[in-house]
Amino acid sequence: xxxxxxxxxxxxEILRAAMEEFGTHAYEEVSVESICSAHGISKGMMYHxxxxxxxLFLLCVGHVFExxxxxxRAHPMQSPCTGLDSVYALFSVREAYFRSxxxxxxxxxxxxxxxxxxxxxxxxxxxxxxxxLNVERLQQAARGLRLRRSLTAEQVTRYLExxxxxxxxxxxxxxxxxxxxxxxxxxxxxxxxxxxALFGVIEPPDAPGAGTQASSGACxxxxxxxxx
Numbered sequence: 001x002x003x004x005x006x007x008x009x010x011x012x013e014i015l016r017a018a019m020e021e022f023g024t025h026a027y028e029e030v031s032v033e034s035i036c037s038a039h040g041i042s043k044g045m046m047y048h049x050x051x052x053x054x055x056l057f058l059l060c061v062g063h064v065f066e067x068x069x070x071x072x073r074a075h076p077m078q079s080p081c082t083g084l085d086s087v088y089a090l091f092s093v094r095e096a097y098f099r100s101x102x103x104x105x106x107x108x109x110x111x112x113x114x115x116x117x118x119x120x121x122x123x124x125x126x127x128x129x130x131x132x133l134n135v136e137r138l139q140q141a142a143r144g145l146r147l148r149r150s151l152t153a154e155q156v157t158r159y160l161e162x163x164x165x166x167x168x169x170x171x172x173x174x175x176x177x178x179x180x181x182x183x184x185x186x187x188x189x190x191x192x193x194x195x196x197a198l199f200g201v202i203e204p205p206d207a208p209g210a211g212t213q214a215s216s217g218a219c220x221x222x223x224x225x226x227x228x
Contacts, residue, residue, distance in 0.1 A: 054119055058123070061126055113180055
């Protein structure tokens, strides 16, 4: 066996071992020692390829993100798929991916919802392909909607890209400053935010039932209260 083949086999062996440990335990419960002892890997070989626990976790996170991205792209949305249906479709595909991959799901949740502070920047960089894919799906969602006449497709695209870029911050703020506990909670919050981002929060004046719920402090003649 050539040296390059031996090296590739060793890296694959280490990745499998790291995925097993990070996929079944919390990040803080895993160490280089626990990986080596549980899988019969010498520390010498481990440190020959990887500098420590953080590098191994990032290896697993990158593997999961790449695998998930490839899976989603291999399952394009079926036409017609409009509005929030396209977002539901994305979540459904992601759920299908994790349903048969519990270790990948645990790594994903550890990276996204219990992110080690020292690795936040690296994990955010690794997530960039998934972020780009999310933007694509949001753009597909927008194409299924009747846009306001004053807006161009380019403006809507830039808006959706801005929403996605700030989406994680929006999720945390909307969830009262807390990270979601798991994928299901994240998806529930995401759907609520996207619904408001795409359709707004104010009922159009000519919509059925509009104006039936007068806000507290509003005056019947449409003028603001005297103390405002």
